[in-house]
Amino acid sequence: MTIRRLVVFGGTGDLTGRYLLPALAALYAAGHLDDRFSLRAASREDWDDARYREWADGQLDRHGTDFPAAARSAVTASADYRRADVTDPADVAAAVAGDDPVAVYLALPPALFPATVTALHRAGLPRGSRIVLEKPFGENLSDARELNRLLSELVPERAVFRVDHFLAMTTVQNVLGSRLANRMLEPIWNSTHIAEIEIVWDETLALEGRAGYYDHVGALKDMVQNHLLQLLCLVAMEPPLTLGERDLRDRKVDVLRSVRPLTDYDVVQRTRRARYSGGRGAGRDVPAYVDEAGVDAGRRTETFAEIILELDSWRWAGTRFRLRSGKALGTDRKEVAVRFRSVPHLPFGQDQDVRPNVLRFGLEPESLSVDLTATGSRPETLTQLSLTARMDTPDLPAYGRLLLDVLRGDPALSIRGDEAEEAWRVVEPVLSAWERGLVPLEEYPAGSDGPPPRHATPERRDDLLHEESVMRAE
Template sequence: MTVRRLVVLGGTGDLTGRYLLPALAALHAGGHLDDRFTMTAAGREDWDGQRYRDWAAGQFARHGADLPPASVRAVTAACDYRRADVTAPAEVAAAVAGDDPVAVYLALPPALFAATVTALHDAGLPRGSRIVTEKPFGESLSDAEELNRLLAGLLPERAVFRVDHFLAMTTVQNLLGSRLANRVLEPLWNSTHIAEVDIVWDETLALEGRAGYYDHVGALKDMIQNHLLQILCLVAMEPPLTLGERDLRDRKVDVLRSVRRLTDADVVHRTRRARYAAGRVGGHDVPSYTDEEGVDPARRTETFAEVELELDSWRWSGTRFRLRTGKGLGQDRMEVAVRFRPVPHLPFGQDGAVRPNVLRFGLLPESLAMEMNVVGSQVESLTQVSLSARMDPPDLPAYGRLLLDVLRGDPALSLRGDEAEEAWRVVEPVLSAWERGLVPLEEYPAGSRGPARRHTPGRRDDLLHQDAVLPPR
């Protein structure tokens, strides 16, 4: 059943203005929104409906300039506003009131999720309603378990959408397409042939005024606990029977359950954390993270995190998975890099000089590249070339795809409750060890590649440090 009412709690925030409103206009432009669709934004500002529509028009001017004007006008006209404390049942009840089912989007800080879900439970929702939570889902494993308990008392699991917009990105979905629709890859997709996989989300973007959220979360919770672990699931999962919600999510949970739990010693040797110091990014001066407005240096929040994981499974025993993310770095690099093992014998007499084959899935921009060794100008010499392609742009932005699934009631690309808990299980040993100071908080100049590499005998760190080979624009 398609839901035609959307209520956004936290409807005046950056998430709504930057992503949700443009996504709705894209859905309208694609013919996916019913003419009876309405959106009610709820927030603490003392606004009326017209004041909110004026605000929405300003957000479209900033973040949706390329959208069809008719769709922008239609979505703006469909918006209304209600002042509400999202933790007060009576005020929440007024925002969701009506006989028709409603999709309630919690565009809120995670710290408010439990109180808001409790308020929704007391307010009551029409039959057939849905609820949407953003990441991170809770702030710890125990927090996620409690939130799941509250949600289970409000709606059936299939009506709960723990969204992660990374799963709606075309190239992330192409990880599955490339694996499962190409016979040449799937027989090689195991530890016999793959030495390591790097899942990287490096940004030149620094804090950019997000201290109110980011300084309480940090890189590990903001990116690795949800986004990058989700990508890991798609890289490492067993082929599902179908791409339906049950089959797909069962296989993702299998991957998270197979992640070997890190001991304190593992955390010391297999994780890193750091934050950026003053530097220059893209020709602009960037202040030290601790000097950014709204940052409390005493929190020791990291802006760079790296975690190395192993999977206890038949397919992946012996393959290393590294998840890395950082802000204020010298170049944007968002990709999955799959490094293959060397061939067993080379008749060219240059075994030590041959670079590994690397298959790169560029996440942003969307691309695919395969680095291969070929014979060079001399018969017994080898050189490496890159075979690459750019992907066609998607017909919908990631949030457009997620909202469409919410309105239509398809939870396949959202996280199931046990999946959210398993993701916290993976990172909790890291959080605990970091809080106890077992891993030093390093620094790196803004605009650099990140903290200097630590040398570990027998470890190959060239993959993370070599630049991605991407096709020309």
């Protein structure tokens, strides 16, 4: 059943203006929406419909210029506004009032999810309604479990859309396409042939006025716990029988369940955290993170996070998975890099500079490339080749694809409740060890390559090894 009513709580926020309104314009432009569709924005601002439409027009002029003027006008014409406290059942009930099923989008800080879901439960939703939540899903494993319990009292699991827009990106989808539709790849997609897979989202972008959100979250929760773990699932999953919701999501959960739990010793050896100091990046001076407006230096929020994981599975035993994300770095690097093992023997002499093959899925810009070794210009010499293909522009932006799935009721690209909990299980040992200071918070200059490699001191390593042996004995 297709839903034709969308209510967005947080309807005047950055997420709505930057992504949701342009996504709706894309759906209008592609013919997926018509004059029966209605948008209701709900927020704390004391606005009326005219004021909201004026604001929405301005957001579309800034972020929706890729779409025809008629499509943008259709979005604002479909919209009305309700002032609402998202924790007040009466306000919530007024915002979602109507006989037809409604899709309720919580474009809110995660801390407000439980109270808003509780208010929705008290208000009641028409049969067949759906609810959409942005990442991060809770603040920890306990929060995720409690939120899942609240949601189960509101709507069926199939009507819950825990969205992650990375899953709708063209290149992310192409990870599956390249693996499963090419006979040359799947037989070697295992630890026998692959030494390491890097999943990287390094950006030159600094805080850019997002301290209100980011300083309470940090790089690990903002990127690694959700976006990068989702990419890990697609890269490492066993081939599903179909790309339907059950088969696809079952295989993703299998990957998360197979992640080897990290002990304190593992966290010290396999993770890094850092934040940027003052420097020059992207052609301008960047202040230190602690000097950014709205930042509380006492929170010790990291802007760079890296973890190395291993999977306890037949396919991947012996392969390392490196997940990394950082802000205010010298270059943008957003890719999945599959690094193959070296060949066992070279008949070209020992002085050849031969690098292992690398298959790269570029995430932004979207591309696919492979690094190969070939014969050079002189006999018995080798040279490096890089073959790159740019991906076609998708018919819909990532948020457009996600909204269309919500309205049509297809949850295949949303995150199931048990999957959200398993993702927290993976990162909670890291969060705990970091909170206890086992891994120092390093610094790196803005515009640099990030923090240099760090190793535990011999004394601290011995202490952790002793603690590890005691825990295993117990």
